[in-house]
Amino acid sequence: SAVISxxxxxxxxxxxxxxxxxxxxxxxxxxxxxxxxQPGQSLTLIATxxxxxxxxxxSGFVIDKxxxxxxxLTFSTLTVSNMSPEDSxxxxxxxxxxxxxxxxxxxxxxxxxxTRLTVV
Amino acid sequence: AQRVTQPxxxxxxxKGAPVELKCNYSYSGSPELFWYVQYSxxxxxxxxxxxxxxxxxxxxxxxxxGETSFHLKKPFAQEEDSAMYYxxxxxxxxGGSYIPTFGRGxxxxxxx
Numbered sequence: 001s002a003v004i005s006x007x008x009x010x011x012x013x014x015x016x017x018x019x020x021x022x023x024x025x026x027x028x029x030x031x032x033x034x035x036x037x038q039p040g041q042s043l044t045l046i047a048t049x050x051x052x053x054x055x056x057x058x059s060g061f062v063i064d065k066x067x068x069x070x071x072x073l074t075f076s077t078l079t080v081s082n083m084s085p086e087d088s089x090x091x092x093x094x095x096x097x098x099x100x101x102x103x104x105x106x107x108x109x110x111x112x113x114x115t116r117l118t119v120v
Numbered sequence: 121a122q123r124v125t126q127p128x129x130x131x132x133x134x135k136g137a138p139v140e141l142k143c144n145y146s147y148s149g150s151p152e153l154f155w156y157v158q159y160s161x162x163x164x165x166x167x168x169x170x171x172x173x174x175x176x177x178x179x180x181x182x183x184x185x186g187e188t189s190f191h192l193k194k195p196f197a198q199e200e201d202s203a204m205y206y207x208x209x210x211x212x213x214x215g216g217s218y219i220p221t222f223g224r225g226x227x228x229x230x231x232x
């Protein structure tokens with residue numbers, strides 16, 4: 001299965017600043033997903049990042065607040081802009097496990113290790 | 121729209137007891153379901169897939185289309201099974217986008 005390296009693993013940031021989270025996949029993947037997770041709770045999808053096109057954001061998330069880049073098939077970044085304490089959370093990236101099949105999605109997803117963000 | 125429901129936020133059992141983590145789904149098509157697990161301080165990882173009919177770490181899950189369920193079961197729980205478990209559908213509504221849907225998760229605590 002694919003391996004995703006995510007960094008930073010954690011950060012403490014001042015309100016009003018921005019943080020960029022990076023995810024590097026060890027193989028080419030068509031889609032990457034960005035999630036927010038409160039400790040011990042479910043995943044909330046922020047956006048889907050496709051290479052060569054703008055990210056697709058879920059309801060409640062906007063590009064100005066969470067700009068995403070996807071410059072190639074192995075890399076993506078998520079920026080949390082103009083942070084407030086309400087943005088404190090764990091941010092995860094995810095991608096389908098690539099297989100030799102167009103039905104990559106049936107092989108499940110792999111996740112980054114997460115970025116624990118605290119805004120003070 | 122598709123939906124995954126995990127009715128229990130927390131499940132607490134003693135070591136050696138049977139475990140069943142419930143998952144119900146709503147999906148207009150033939151579903152392919154997964155269970156993911158997140159151990160303390162580890163990343164979220166795939167536990168098992170419906171498509172492969174496998175048993176991983178003693179866990180099994182059977183798709184019941186009549187009851188629209190995909191419950192995760194283990195006959196004898198171990199302390200190391202303590203973790204957060206998520207049920208998931210891999211893609212969106214029929215003909216729609218490939219957006220995965222996760223349940224809210226069930227925290228399993230296995231007491232010694």
